[in-house]
Amino acid sequence: MGLSLTHDVSAEALARFDMLIDVRSPGEFAEDHAPGAVNLPVLSDAERAEVGTIYVQDSRFRARRIGAAYVARNIARHLETALKDRPGGFRPLVYCWRGGMRSNAMATILSQVGWPTAVLSGGYRTYRRHVTARLYDGALSLRFILLDGHTGSGKTEMLGKLAARGFQALDLEGLAAHRGSLFGALAGRAQPSQKLFESRLLAALDGFDAAQPVVAEAESSKIGERMIPPALWAQLAHAPRIELIAAPAARARYLVGAYRDIVEDRAALDAALARLPVRVGGERLATWRRLADAGDFAGLAEAVMALHYDPAYDRSRKKHDRPLLGAVGLDPTDPASFEAAADAVAALARA
Structure with a gap:
């Protein structure tokens, strides 16, 4: 089951999905998130800080390896808890900060389960640009x-x-x-x-x-x-x-x-x-x-x-x-x- 991309963050577009999954850390989610989104983080706040520090100060390879282990464990936990009762036709839309590694990691596994999964291209930043355009630049x-x-x-x-x-x-x-x-x-x-x-x-x-x-x-x-x-x-x-x-x-x-x-x-x-x-x-x-x-x-x-x-x-x-x-x-x-x-x-x- 392959992944699809979506750029449309209008209320009508988001309503086509069964769940809007925000995989960012709880701290990022608390600051802002798309309405109706559910926070299923692939990295906790502490894990994200640790991986980021290792990436900058030590080794990019080591940061990715440690981060991948955290991500795998967290996604497994979500499959066993929040997502355990979802049927075969479940259609989630996943996003992270900018539509990168975190959302793609979650989306890849969900698609392999058999769920038709989409990723928000550009991630939260795409959503935030939409809000800004409507409330600051529009009428x-x-x-x-x-x-x-x-x-x-x-x-x-x-x-x-x-x-x-x-x-x-x-x-x-x-x-x-x-x-x-x-x-x-x-x-x-x-x-x-x-x-x-x-x-x-x-x-x-x-x-x-x-x-x-x-x-x-x-x-x-x-x-x-x-x-x-x-x-x-x-x-x-x-x-x-x-x-x-x-x-x-x-x-x-x-x-x-x-x-x-x-x-x-x-x-x-x-x-x-x-x-x-x-x-x-x-x-x-x-x-x-x-x-x-x-x-x-x-x-x-x-x-x-x-x-x-x-x-x-x-x-x-x-x-x-x-x-x-x-x-x-x-x-x-x-x-x-x-x-x-x-x-x-x-x-x-x-x-």
């Missing part, structure tokens, strides 16, 4: 509607409500693993690399129907440490918006629940307050700490909103000047109010 054919509003108005939750009502929803904060503010880091969950964020983003965009609008939050150009790529930002910066309006006290109460992990971690709360990009002053900071000591986190949230978040939102709104489709008032802490607001937002989005 998206999608139409967006933005959910806008001050911090605490429930935009992320509203996005979910609209998805339940049949709208296409792009959860940028979910893809970036960040809630989009100085307090937005998720406890125990690091943000993906910029490359992996872009891979997840492109997969989400490719899943949308261009004939229907996509609803997203009105974000800044960065979510935590992740940058929204130019092709998408060009669309979001000028997309029409629906504004959610809620009273400051209600927004503060909502934030206490939404940021419960920060509220319950005093060290994380103090660190976040110290990162505010505005001059707080010792007296104001002492007042905020007294509010936290007293458990008045809603009061603390309202104070921080008034000093930083609301003015920052107002400046951003003036800067981007996105067209306004309408405004919807709600109490984000009241489920009935939220549901009624979701119906009103849906009606505006459909208009």
Whole structure:
């Protein structure tokens, strides 16, 4: 059974295979990989480092011999575990960093088993060039509607409500693993690399129907440490918006629940307050700490909103000047109010 080569990394092309096998090391895979890929490394991180060191500092022949032994053992283990129940018609696509020795070693053995196996020509680099071309050099054919509003108005939750009502929803904060503010880091969950964020983003965009609008939050150009790529930002910066309006006290109460992990971690709360990009002053900071000591986190949230978040939102709104489709008032802490607001937002989005 011979090998075949493929150059097409579109979602439609990749869907023709039963499994997309990434044979790079776990560290390479963690930094970025094609959506849906399964990591079956032929060299571990430590083995790859060892072989590379021997190749550079000692002997290329010795490095290849040692590497071949590692590769053979690892492929054998994958055949006995992850691939043991695959049927005769199983069609895998294999890739490594640049479509070289690692992917060809795996593909050769899989083809000898009898499975029609393909190798991604150029490897991961081909895939990455595809992502870059789409998100940096290309133009998206999608139409967006933005959910806008001050911090605490429930935009992320509203996005979910609209998805339940049949709208296409792009959860940028979910893809970036960040809630989009100085307090937005998720406890125990690091943000993906910029490359992996872009891979997840492109997969989400490719899943949308261009004939229907996509609803997203009105974000800044960065979510935590992740940058929204130019092709998408060009669309979001000028997309029409629906504004959610809620009273400051209600927004503060909502934030206490939404940021419960920060509220319950005093060290994380103090660190976040110290990162505010505005001059707080010792007296104001002492007042905020007294509010936290007293458990008045809603009061603390309202104070921080008034000093930083609301003015920052107002400046951003003036800067981007996105067209306004309408405004919807709600109490984000009241489920009935939220549901009624979701119906009103849906009606505006459909208009």
